[in-house]
Amino acid sequence: MHSSLVSKIDKAHRYASEPERIELGQISATFHGSHDDYRVALESGVWTCSCHTASAQTLGGVCSHIMALQQVLDPVLLQSDKYWAERDRPV
Ligand SMILES: [Zn+2]
Numbered sequence: 001m002h003s004s005l006v007s008k009i010d011k012a013h014r015y016a017s018e019p020e021r022i023e024l025g026q027i028s029a030t031f032h033g034s035h036d037d038y039r040v041a042l043e044s045g046v047w048t049c050s051c052h053t054a055s056a057q058t059l060g061g062v063c064s065h066i067m068a069l070q071q072v073l074d075p076v077l078l079q080s081d082k083y084w085a086e087r088d089r090p091v
Pocket of ligand 1: 038049050051052053063064065066
C-alpha cells in the first residue's frame with residue numbers, strides 16, 4: 001500500500017478517536033422507527049422530524065427519534081444543538 005495512504009489512514013483513525021475535533025452543523029437522516037420511517041433533520045440549529053409527535057409540538061417539537069439521534073451524535077453535536085441531555089432524563 002502506498003505510504004502516504006497508510007499515513008492518511010493512521011491519521012483518520014487518530015481523528016476518529018478525537019470527536020471533539022468535529023462540530024456537526026447539519027444532518028439529514030432517515031430514522032427507522034417501530035411503526036414507520038421518519039425524516040429527521042438538523043438545520044441552522046433547528047431539529048425537525050416528520051413524525052406526529054414532533055409535528056404536533058406537544059413536547060416542544062422534540063420526539064424520541066430526535067432524542068435518539070442526539071444521543072448517538074452527542075460527541076459531535078454543538079452544545080447549542082442538544083435539546084436532550086442525560087441530566088434531563090426522567091428517573
Ligand atoms: Zn420523530
